[in-house]
Amino acid sequence: MSDVARRAGVSTMTVSRALRDGASIASDTRERIMKAVNDLGYVLDQSAGSLSSKRTGFVAALVPSLNNSNFADTARGLTDVLQGAGLQLLLGYTDYSIEKEEELIESMLRRRPEAIVVTGGKHTVRGRKLLENAGIPVIETWDLPPKPVRHVVGFSNAEAAEALVKYLYQRGYRKIGFIGGTSNRDTRGADRRLGYERAMAALGLKDTRIISFGTPPISMRQGGEALARLVEQWPDVEAAICVSDLSAFGALSECQRRKWPVPKRIAIAGFGDFEISSCSHPTITTVGVNCYEIGKRSGELLLRAIEGERASKPIGAETIITPYAVIPRDSA
Known part of the structure; x- marks a missing residue:
């Protein structure tokens, strides 16, 4: 502020007043000060004022x-x-x-x-x-x-996941799996798994099929690898709920590599309504959360x-x- 004051030929107090909103100061003086501010690349340090205000x-x-x-x-x-x-x-x-x-x-x-x-x-x-x-x-x-x-x-991430399980149930799927991470670092992902388990129990579907794979956030590649493990461990699985749309896209891509038709061989669902879920082929059923x-x-x-x-x-x-x-x- 002293540098600005010297360049504009005014006091530091005048510079301070010129940089405050609503302060009364002559227009030509303000113009000189603002030119000096711009020339020097000066930015007002508000830390002192913020302590009191x-x-x-x-x-x-x-x-x-x-x-x-x-x-x-x-x-x-x-x-x-x-x-x-x-x-x-x-x-x-x-x-x-x-x-x-x-x-x-x-x-x-x-x-x-x-x-x-x-x-x-x-x-x-x-x-x-x-x-x-x-x-x-x-x-x-x-x-x-x-x-x-x-x-x-x-x-509620758990309730949203429950709604997705119930939707798949209404579509005729009974052997439904879940793909999530290996830890509870993603607490919202853990809640989605909880919602999956609650919905399966409420619907009388006792055989849960859960694959924990990869450290959150699960990538597309990990989603594909997890889908392969799911089918390997439970060949009768009919649908897979993925913890996010990214892992769901990876699962979908793995199905395409193995020439497994979706949803005829296995249905895929994600979470989050990422742009990729509406642009993939086939498009991915998901949960939109705005x-x-x-x-x-x-x-x-x-x-x-x-x-x-x-x-x-x-x-x-x-x-x-x-x-x-x-x-x-x-x-x-």
């Missing part, structure tokens, strides 16, 4: 994957709402690890975000305590945790919560349940 201008969001289009759509929904209120989104990448999530929560909170959004409702003990004591609005997304930290925007809407509704809730905090009138805890639906396509 508690307005840092950004919201933190933690997502498990950066190359997953579903989480990218959720981040886009958040951004579209927040940018209209002058807030920016700072993303953190957890790689499906609640331990890494804990580290990121602490790191983000040191930067004083005005709110924080996390993916899922399962955290380490310390991670949850950090969220509970953050003193800012917290939203858990993509899940319906039984004991929310504060606000929730999401759906990822963008999760982000949009989270952003709208955050704005209400942030305004409540600023006015010393915090809003009560809210749970917004977002819709999901089985999307019938050619693969099942």
